[in-house]
């Protein structure tokens with residue numbers, strides 16, 4: 001299991017623990033180290049600022065706040081400029097940045113079966129414009145983000161100007177949309193708003209800023225791999241290659257000698273979206289911990305620049 005399950009899941013998947021969705025956790029005063037990393041006194045305060053800087057601009061098609069005026073709350077590049085007379089800050093190491101990201105705003109890939117269980121736990125589901133796609137495409141009608149427990153009567157009520165872009169969904173409608181996203185090959189991920197509080201579910205592709213930074217540019221990780229890894233049953237695989245276009249992690253390879261596709265466990269993030277493309281039901285997800293070859297949660301070991309990744 002990933003380190004969040006060990007720390008925040010009591011030995012089970014951390015995002016399936018009801019306590020990580022609780023109002024008590026949302027309003028609790030943060031510890032001193034948490035306050036320092038999050039620049040907030042409570043999760044409620046951090047989440048308000050997150051939605052204000054990341055989602056509200058996408059609703060209003062307005063520019064994001066400039067550096068030092070808000071920005072993405074967990075983006076080190078948006079830290080305030082130092083005063084002239086102050087000594088320059090010591091740059092953080094990659095390991096320190098990763099540990100701050102894990103403490104404040106971090107994600108994990110999860111397959112649609114687990115998304116289904118998360119929907120059961122959420123006290124409210126609010127569909128909202130995707131801040132990343134707004135940033136990368138300028139479009140503000142791409143509603144791929146699902147805020148959990150942050151409905152119009154709670155955190156989002158503070159932004160009446162954004163309400164026209166928000167949809168409060170019932171669980172059945174949320175499931176219908178999320179299963180459709182799965183068929184389209186969008187990767188599901190779950191995110192914290194000052195760990196381990198769960199704030200939302202995302203449905204991402206190459207327009208995702210977290211994906212671009214971590215996967216495309218091989219930067220500091222922003223999310224864990226899923227608790228699963230994909231496996232192809234060669235008795236069922238016809239070698240049609242339909243699944244290969246779904247994988248956004250470059251984890252599938254075709255063997256012309258065998259006429260089969262295989263999944264590299266060191267590259268697979270366990271999102272499971274390749275399954276929807278397979279006409280033969282040849283792909284299954286197995287628990288990551290049952291496959292020693294897949295015991296990797298962040299970068300592939302050969303690419304790891306961060307100890308423990």
Ligand code: SF4
Pocket residue numbers: 130131132133144145201202203204205207208209210
């Ligand atoms: S993480 Fe994904 S769904 Fe969420 S804002 Fe970014 S691209 Fe959109």
Ligand code: SF4
Pocket residue numbers: 229230246247248249250251252263267268269270271272273274275
């Ligand atoms: S091979 Fe792995 S990473 Fe690629 S789509 Fe399938 S489950 Fe996701």
Ligand code: SF4
Pocket residue numbers: 232236237238239240241242243244260261277278279280281282283
């Ligand atoms: S889609 Fe299914 S049958 Fe076709 S190559 Fe992939 S695993 Fe094999």
